[in-house]
Amino acid sequence: MRLLLVVLLDGLAYAAWLFLVSAGLTFTYGVLRVLNLAHGNLYALGAYLGATLLLHYAASGSEVAATLGLLLLAAVIIGILAGPLIERVFLRRVYSRDEEVQLLLTFAISLILEDVTKLIWGVTPVVADMPYTSFGSVRLGGISYPWYPFLLVGVALGLAGFLWFVVTHTRLGKVLAAVIADREVSATLGIHVPRVYTFAFTAGAILAALGGALTAPMFSLVPGIGADVLVISFAVIAIGGLGSIGGAAVGSVVVGLARSAAVYFFPELDLFTIYLIMTLVLLFRPQGLFGEIEIRRI
Numbered sequence: 406m407r408l409l410l411v412v413l414l415d416g417l418a419y420a421a422w423l424f425l426v427s428a429g430l431t432f433t434y435g436v437l438r439v440l441n442l443a444h445g446n447l448y449a450l451g452a453y454l455g456a457t458l459l460l461h462y463a464a465s466g467s468e469v470a471a472t473l474g475l476l477l478l479a480a481v482i483i484g485i486l487a488g489p490l491i492e493r494v495f496l497r498r499v500y501s502r503d504e505e506v507q508l509l510l511t512f513a514i515s516l517i518l519e520d521v522t523k524l525i526w527g528v529t530p531v532v533a534d535m536p537y538t539s540f541g542s543v544r545l546g547g548i549s550y551p552w553y554p555f556l557l558v559g560v561a562l563g564l565a566g567f568l569w570f571v572v573t574h575t576r577l578g579k580v581l582a583a584v585i586a587d588r589e590v591s592a593t594l595g596i597h598v599p600r601v602y603t604f605a606f607t608a609g610a611i612l613a614a615l616g617g618a619l620t621a622p623m624f625s626l627v628p629g630i631g632a633d634v635l636v637i638s639f640a641v642i643a644i645g646g647l648g649s650i651g652g653a654a655v656g657s658v659v660v661g662l663a664r665s666a667a668v669y670f671f672p673e674l675d676l677f678t679i680y681l682i683m684t685l686v687l688l689f690r691p692q693g694l695f696g697e698i699e700i701r702r703i
Contacts, residue, residue, distance in 0.1 A: 410546045412665050418554035420661025421561035422620055427638040427653045428564060429612030435648030436581055438502075439496060442511040445519035445611050447487035451614025452621040453526050454631065455479035455501040456533035459622065473537045473556075476618040484611030487518075492606035497599065515631065525631075530625045557619060557694030561657075564612075568650050582607065619695055630642060640683045646696025653693060 430444045431526045460477040466672060493512060499507050540552040572578040583591045584601050616634075624630075640658055645652025660679050667678040674681075 406550055407546060408669065411548060412669050413551075413662070414545070414554070414664030415668070417558055417658075419665055420657045421554070421558040422616070423637065423641050423657035423661055424561045424565065424617035424654055425557070425619060426613070426634050427641040427657065428568065429616070430608040430677060431645070431648055431653045432568070432612060432648060433606055433609030434556075434583055434642070435650075437496070437500070437602055438648075439507050439511070440647075441609065442490065442508060442635065443518055444609070444638060445631030445633070446515045446522065447483060447610050447613035447631075448617035448634045449522055449626075449631035450483045450487065450518060450617065451480050452617030452624075452626050453522060453531060454483055454614075455618030455621040456531050456626055457526075459535055460531075461535040462534055462535075465528045469570040471538075472622075474620070477615070478508075478613035479578060479618045483614035484607055485589055487614075488607030488610035491610070492603050495647075497602070497604065499504040500602075515635075519628070519631060522631075526626075526627050528651055530626050530627045534622050552650035554620065557623075564615075565650065565654050572650065590616040595685075637679065640679050643681050643693055644686045646693030648697075649693070652693055652695030663687075 426448055429447075430441060433441050433444070455476045457472065459472055462472060462475055485504055495514060496507070499510055537551060537553045540548045540556070542551045543555075544550075572581065580591075580596055580601060583594070583596060588598055591601075594606055607625055641656040642649075642653055643656075644659065645654070646655030660682060663678050663682055665677065667674045671678075690696075
C-alpha cells in the first residue's frame with residue numbers, strides 16, 4: 406500500500422508538471438494554429454531566470470515564502486520580453502504561409518534561444534532548490550513526502566480552473582473563440598486580430614516560462630532541457646488533442662500516472678510508456694481524446 410501511495414503521489418506531481426509545461430503550447434496552437442517549437446526554450450529561460458532570482462534572494466537571507474512570488478515574476482518577465490517580440494517580428498510574417506515554414510521558423514527561434522541561454526548562464530549546471538528543501542515534508546500513510554509537489558499540484562489545478570473560466574465565462578474568451586472560428590469575419594466585426602494574436606502568444610510564453618520557473622527548484626538546470634520538455638509536451642497535447650486545455654489536463658494525468666507506475670514497476674519502460682499511450686490514442690483517435698477534426702480551406 407505504501408508503494409501504491411508513492412506511485413499515486415509521484416504520478417500526480419508529474420501530471421501537474423506536465424500540465425504546466427504543456428498548457429502554454431496547446432493554448433498558443435488553439436488560437437494561432439501555430440505549433441511553437443520554441444516553447445521548450447521559453448520554458449528553459451523561465452527556469453534559469455527563476456533559479457537566478459532564487460539564488461540572489463537566498464543570499465540575502467530573506468523569507469522563503471516570498472520565493473514563489475519571485476518564480477512568478479521570472480515567468481512574467483520572460484513572457485513579456487520574449488512573447489511580443491517573437492510574435493510581432495517573426496510569426497506575424499508567416500501566418501498565411503505553409504505549416505512547414507512556420508515550423509522551420511519556430512525551430513530556428515528555439516535554436517537562437519538555446520544559444521542565448523548558454524550565453525547568459527553558461528553550460529555549468531544550475532541548482533536552486535531552496536523552496537523545495539525549505540518547505541519541508543509531510544507524513545502520509547507512513548511515508549514522508551515533500552510539500553513542494555503538493556504546491557505544484559495546487560498551482561496546476563488553479564491554472565486549469567483559471568483558463569477554463571477565462572475561455573468560457575469572459576468576453577475575452579468569446580473574442581478568442583471568434584478569432585479561432587474565423588479570423589476574417591472577426592476582423593470584419595471590429596476585433597483587432599493582430600492584437601489578439603500578440604496577447605495569445607504572450608500568454609502562451611508566460612505559461613511556458615511559469616512551468617520552467619516553478620519546476621526549477623526540483624531539477625538541476627542544464628543545457629538542452631528545453632528540447633526534452635518540448636518532446637514531452639507534444640506527446641501530452643497529442644494525447645489530449647491539439648488546442649484543448651481540458652485535453653492537456655487529462656493527457657497530463659494519464660501520462661503522469663502511467664509513467665509513475667512504469668518507473669516503479671517496469672523502470673526499463675519509463676519513457677516508452679508515454680509514447681506507447683500516444684501511439685495507441687492516435688491510432689484510434691488521430692485528433693486526440695478531446696481534439697476536433699478541423700475543416701481546412703482549399
